[in-house]
Amino acid sequence: MPKDQGIGASTKRREDVRFLTGAGNYTDDINVHGQAYVHFLRSDVAHGTINGINTSAAEGMPGVVRIFTGADFEGVGGLPCGWQVTDKNGEPMQEPAHPVLAQGKVRHVGDPIAAVVADSLEEARNAAEAIELDITELDPVVDMKAAVAGGAKVHDDLSSNLCYDWQFGSETEAVEKAFAEAAHVTTLELVNQRMVANPMEPRVAVGDYSRANDESTLYTTSQNPHVIRLLMGAFVLGIPEHKLRVVAPDVGGGFGTKIFHYAEEAFCTFAAKACNRAVKWTASRSEAFMSDAHGRDHVTTIKLALDKDNNFTAVHTDTYANMGAYLSTFAPSVPTWLHGTLMAGNYKTPNVQVNVKAVFTTTVPVDAYRGAGRPEATFQLERVIDKAARELGLDPIALRRQNFVTQFPYATPVAVEYDTGDYHATMDKMEELIDVKGFAARRAESEKRGKLRGLGINCFIEACGIAPSNLVGQLGARAGLYDAATVRVNATGSISVMVGAHSHGQGHETAFPQVVAEMLGIDENMIDIVHGDSSKIPFGMGTYGSRSIAVCGSAMVRATEKIINKAKKIASHLLEASEADIELKDGQFSVAGTDKSVAWGDVTLAAYVPHNYPLEDIEPGLEETAFYDPANFTYPAGAYACEVEVDPDTGAVDLVAFVSADDFGNVINPMIVEGQVHGGIAQGIGQALLENCAYDENGQLLSASYMDYAMPRADDLPNMANYRVDHSCQTPCTHNPLGVKGCGEAGAIGSPPTVINAIVDALQSGGHKVDHIDMPATPQRVWEAMNG
Amino acid sequence: MAEVTMTVNGKSVTKSVKGNTLMTDFLREELRLTGTHVGCDTSQCGACVIHVNGQAVKSCTMFAAEADGAEVATIEGQANADGSLSVIQAAFQEHHGLQCGFCTPGMVMSAAALLKENPKPTEAEVRDYLEGNICRCTGYHNIVKAIMAASGQDVSSIAAE
Numbered sequence A: 001m002p003k004d005q006g007i008g009a010s011t012k013r014r015e016d017v018r019f020l021t022g023a024g025n026y027t028d029d030i031n032v033h034g035q036a037y038v039h040f041l042r043s044d045v046a047h048g049t050i051n052g053i054n055t056s057a058a059e060g061m062p063g064v065v066r067i068f069t070g071a072d073f074e075g076v077g078g079l080p081c082g083w084q085v086t087d088k089n090g091e092p093m094q095e096p097a098h099p100v101l102a103q104g105k106v107r108h109v110g111d112p113i114a115a116v117v118a119d120s121l122e123e124a125r126n127a128a129e130a131i132e133l134d135i136t137e138l139d140p141v142v143d144m145k146a147a148v149a150g151g152a153k154v155h156d157d158l159s160s161n162l163c164y165d166w167q168f169g170s171e172t173e174a175v176e177k178a179f180a181e182a183a184h185v186t187t188l189e190l191v192n193q194r195m196v197a198n199p200m201e202p203r204v205a206v207g208d209y210s211r212a213n214d215e216s217t218l219y220t221t222s223q224n225p226h227v228i229r230l231l232m233g234a235f236v237l238g239i240p241e242h243k244l245r246v247v248a249p250d251v252g253g254g255f256g257t258k259i260f261h262y263a264e265e266a267f268c269t270f271a272a273k274a275c276n277r278a279v280k281w282t283a284s285r286s287e288a289f290m291s292d293a294h295g296r297d298h299v300t301t302i303k304l305a306l307d308k309d310n311n312f313t314a315v316h317t318d319t320y321a322n323m324g325a326y327l328s329t330f331a332p333s334v335p336t337w338l339h340g341t342l343m344a345g346n347y348k349t350p351n352v353q354v355n356v357k358a359v360f361t362t363t364v365p366v367d368a369y370r371g372a373g374r375p376e377a378t379f380q381l382e383r384v385i386d387k388a389a390r391e392l393g394l395d396p397i398a399l400r401r402q403n404f405v406t407q408f409p410y411a412t413p414v415a416v417e418y419d420t421g422d423y424h425a426t427m428d429k430m431e432e433l434i435d436v437k438g439f440a441a442r443r444a445e446s447e448k449r450g451k452l453r454g455l456g457i458n459c460f461i462e463a464c465g466i467a468p469s470n471l472v473g474q475l476g477a478r479a480g481l482y483d484a485a486t487v488r489v490n491a492t493g494s495i496s497v498m499v500g501a502h503s504h505g506q507g508h509e510t511a512f513p514q515v516v517a518e519m520l521g522i523d524e525n526m527i528d529i530v531h532g533d534s535s536k537i538p539f540g541m542g543t544y545g546s547r548s549i550a551v552c553g554s555a556m557v558r559a560t561e562k563i564i565n566k567a568k569k570i571a572s573h574l575l576e577a578s579e580a581d582i583e584l585k586d587g588q589f590s591v592a593g594t595d596k597s598v599a600w601g602d603v604t605l606a607a608y609v610p611h612n613y614p615l616e617d618i619e620p621g622l623e624e625t626a627f628y629d630p631a632n633f634t635y636p637a638g639a640y641a642c643e644v645e646v647d648p649d650t651g652a653v654d655l656v657a658f659v660s661a662d663d664f665g666n667v668i669n670p671m672i673v674e675g676q677v678h679g680g681i682a683q684g685i686g687q688a689l690l691e692n693c694a695y696d697e698n699g700q701l702l703s704a705s706y707m708d709y710a711m712p713r714a715d716d717l718p719n720m721a722n723y724r725v726d727h728s729c730q731t732p733c734t735h736n737p738l739g740v741k742g743c744g745e746a747g748a749i750g751s752p753p754t755v756i757n758a759i760v761d762a763l764q765s766g767g768h769k770v771d772h773i774d775m776p777a778t779p780q781r782v783w784e785a786m787n788g
Numbered sequence B: 001m002a003e004v005t006m007t008v009n010g011k012s013v014t015k016s017v018k019g020n021t022l023m024t025d026f027l028r029e030e031l032r033l034t035g036t037h038v039g040c041d042t043s044q045c046g047a048c049v050i051h052v053n054g055q056a057v058k059s060c061t062m063f064a065a066e067a068d069g070a071e072v073a074t075i076e077g078q079a080n081a082d083g084s085l086s087v088i089q090a091a092f093q094e095h096h097g098l099q100c101g102f103c104t105p106g107m108v109m110s111a112a113a114l115l116k117e118n119p120k121p122t123e124a125e126v127r128d129y130l131e132g133n134i135c136r137c138t139g140y141h142n143i144v145k146a147i148m149a150a151s152g153q154d155v156s157s158i159a160a161e
Ligand code: FES
Pocket: B037, B038, B039, B040, B041, B042, B043, B044, B045, B046, B047, B048, B049, B058, B059, B060, B061
């Protein structure tokens, strides 16, 4: 019998009611009285020297309030980078300045040059057209390998286009020895293409300023309002936190790209004070394509060594990772600590070495996108294992199983320690769901219809719930990665929980109360979550990296435990019993072994009307805050499989079945968890088959709208009958109080290699000696691979 | 500026608008009906779908002046008269057919238009009809399920888990 409330119940989402009735409050729905509008004039060339910006004609245009250029931001800080990577020689990475508006040079199509603030958006746009730009075009820097070989520099004050050259994991000597002694070595070169996160809500920023108390407010589409307050206040505009409020109300999806601090946020906050008037910016979709941080964009060579018994003995990778023109907030951490640390995968390979060159190019900055580093790691590893199995004539499932980590905790050669897992269990589940045994018959049936059928499988592990602050501090993070929650119990027993996590689709307003309700034994509807406003919540690092319930949820548990402790003291006083004898069950405090009890509401009322109250021992009121710093990452893992049919005449790929078997540890709300997996899988399938953010050799962005960038649509995904997501394999996390691991990114990590493995398997079954197809596997690419 | 009169969610409204005011802006800024969203500038995403004279229309591709004299329905007018969720809205909640909610108004309006045209669509017909509605969060699975459930079809046997 499924539960109908508390932990493990598929409680329907309370936030849905406002979204379904058009009553949501997204940033673009916010208008501040008297606001002006800003339009950014952006570079239409990839690289150029700004010789002059003539705004005089534009300034006289109707409605113009003020025009800003880079000169207005001299003396103002640039956008900071939140993570410093140290390269293999012990040197800090090269870190260029990132001005709010371009100074001296433009470095990518979309780089903002000037900002026109006007009474209306139309007037701002019209005036922007009257700005005269004198820009001398410079050579674009597009190809990463060419960029590090020499030629034009993106940043003249840096020594080269190389941000860092990073090496990590096992010692070179040990790795070289393993390869020299290997019975077999498989090598694969591959591209993890550039992606655009594309939350359906474009970014918006509204800056407001109050002369009365010198306070600035920024409404913004952010996954982490406190992080924006810290970065923008301390590093860019020099506003102390108590004079700066950042609000991220309903946010229409993020997927990583709304983590970062953007120029437009700083601009609107700055301009609101400068103009003494609220300033609003709403991105158009084409503007989003050229200003939202992109994702992925790695070029990798991976080598896998096996001994004569097919045990993996070493993995070696060489990756070029595109940073784009500037360092976005967390960009340097993605190809390094979020990628290198996962390169052991689910396997007990004794030697793993990861090498990454991060490169500046004249393209939009690249940062975390759903999975961030972990999809890139999984794609390489699982593709090279599949290729090795084929070269050696082995069953790809058996080869993986043979090399699985089975003893936990397990310390990998790439610095992390997996606390728990059961990779055979998810593999078993996956085999059952896809019906591996029946595949031969399904393939024969497809062949009768002239189609090539392939089965692709994939295993993955991820590190979520980032992370112990002292550890990430050593690794270069310029922030702590704890989270915070305040549980405020009101006099009548209702509760507001102020959480540092931010919900932009994840359903926190429903799932978080489930936990508190379970702990207190009261109705979920008595509990509300408050999030997304730096003035209302104690502090918070926001939501990304599948961390909300694992980190912020743990803080909420700790704060609720403090509430229970205090409430028991009050109850023991009311019941005239010893505190040690007080039990809390179903919202009643009772004295063990007696029928004496008081209800939750009596205790909460006593806390606020302390007439009969132990005032000498405890303070009135019932409100507690906890900060939680995780002891380790969490390690969700899973096994995915899919089947494709390829049309040998056209190269078209039909994804006919897809299954996932995930281990997320304990699950709070299965319905929400499954929803997260559905969305992640769709994005992973989008990467495998459809999506590609392309630049031409001049650095022009070719995919800047939904006409050119193929988003997955409803009919691109498998039918319901041939699609299963499962999370019944559960090895609870050993170090957080809920035993949860996080589920937001799994689908996006696990699915791309699954699909490509299946396509290669299909082509091989038709006698095509194809080892690899780069993503997206469009009909043209598949056809060329077959006929190339 | 020209004066336009239309019925929006059953109420008559008269306003003066500029010739180039988009219907989306008219609804969002003039009437403050902010449930209609804008997700793109190339008429691809469907976040802005409303009904004009009973037909699903992308309001970002229409001028407010063109709606003069029309019956307009938006997401704000979809709930039952007593404020409870309509069958389609309730099915979206029941089957978790939304996450961030940004595409949702357009999805619900498209679903309503589909079910009017085709009261018992097959799964393939639903997927095909949603060609013009992009959702980045849900992977569509639960949206398709919600729409089929709203049409009175039993979706319990095709659950994903
Ligand atoms: S906003 Fe109308 S289709 Fe995208």
